[in-house]
Amino acid sequence: MLVAKKVFGNIPNIMTKSENEHYFIDDIVSIKNRQKSKMYVKEGKRIGHGSFGTVTQSYLSNNSTEWLGPYAIKRVVKCPKVESLELEILQNIKHPNLVTLEFFFESQYTTKDGGQVHQKNFVMEYIPQTLSSEIHQYFDNGYEFPTKHIKLYAFQILRALLTLHSMNICHGDLKPSNILIIPSSGIAKVCDFGSAQQLGGNGDLKTYFCSRFYRAPELLLNSKNYTTQIDIWSLGCIIGEMIKGQPLFKGDNAKSQLEKIAILLGRLPEPNTSSSVSQELQRNLHDQKFKKFMHWFPYIEFFDVDFLIKALVYNFAERWDAKQLMAHEFFDALRNETYFLPRDSNMPVHLPELFNFSALEKKALGEYYNSIVPPSN
Ligand SMILES: Nc1ncnc2c1ncn2[C@@H]1O[C@H](COP(=O)(O)OP(=O)(O)OP(=O)(O)O)[C@@H](O)[C@H]1O
Secondary structure, X not given: OOOOOOOOOOOOXXXXXXXXXXXXXXXXXXXXXXXXXXXXXXXXXXXXXXXOEEEEEEEEEOOOOOOEEEEEEEEEEOOOOOOOOHHHHHHHOOOOOEOOEEEEXXXXXXXXXXXXXXXXXXXXXXXXXXXXXXXXXXXXXXXXXXXXXXXXXXXXXXXXXXXXXXXXEEOOXXXXXXXXXXOOOOEEEEOOOOOOEEOOOOOOOOOOXXXXXXXXXXXXXXXXXXXXXXXXXXXXXXXHHHHHOOOOXXXXXXHHHXXXXXXXXXXXXXXXXXXXOOHHHHXXXXXXXXXXXXXXXXXXXXXXHHHHHHHOOOOOOOOOOHHHHHOOHHHHXXXXXXXXXXXXXXXXXXXXXXXXXXXXXXXXXXXXXXXXXXXXO
């Protein structure tokens, strides 16, 4: 289990500072050496304003003349009742497909009625583009998202999920705006761990979280009996969105979200039906499903349709997990060819490192490792 630690001493009041005015932090913690130091911070344009906090493009300095950056500072209100795992994940899990935390500090401000609001500030590497903006770039200009890019980003998201899930942590809010990308090099990194949860403990599990369009059926049904497989459903929705240019299932509320899902997947099965129906009926249902998917995604290959069918499964116990999906033929294009063509470029570039698995990842992959790495590795 990850444990929250308290590490701060004096905390600055930063509410009164305006854009580009710098302020002084005398207790900022560097993640590299876990040392506290004093630094100036200058915040620029706001790049995100979510339900839990704000994100600004920022610079840091030791002397207020030479500035390092840009960084992205995410500021969230510290809520004693809801202990968030965000800082613990960012601090403790180093992974090429998770956004990197560089520093963190605490701040506070005084409300009109004199109350003190405490905030946490995560100083992260700054990655200007998200998968959401990239999808818009393509479709608003009349282009489709190239298949190779879909696979490239999907594989890296799965790699991040493999690591989180191996620790029984679910991300809990996977969606295109929480995937940061560098289109010129094809790198994808998952961000926003504000909804992440450690499963399998004794604590109470949330039921209302995850953005609706990406929320798994079990969450839409308010089940507390969910697993890290909720993220795999979200990933299926994200891949569908890269193919179609808009969210796959756009419901206005939980009920209509389930209705939209049923248009593609058929009605939600009654509990325990899959074991009671005959094999022939199961085959027919699968064929019908295949036809429906082919109709929804007419431009993609047979194997690619099969991949989506394996990810978008009502029953989370039958939904394929990260390692199974990473071994699917869907990703053979990444195993067999080592180049891709970035957007706005005529020159193919090398794919980023996709198979340099850590010991932890190798352990999580187990027997799937050999089917995932290219034969030459
Ligand atoms: N490291 C980063 N570099 C650049 N932009 C970032 C970074 N981290 C976050 N952002 C931007 O800020 C937005 C909001 O960040 P984040 O999702 O962490 O906050 P949030 O309050 O949880 O938002 P939401 O409720 O929309 O999920 C992201 O969608 C992304 O556009």
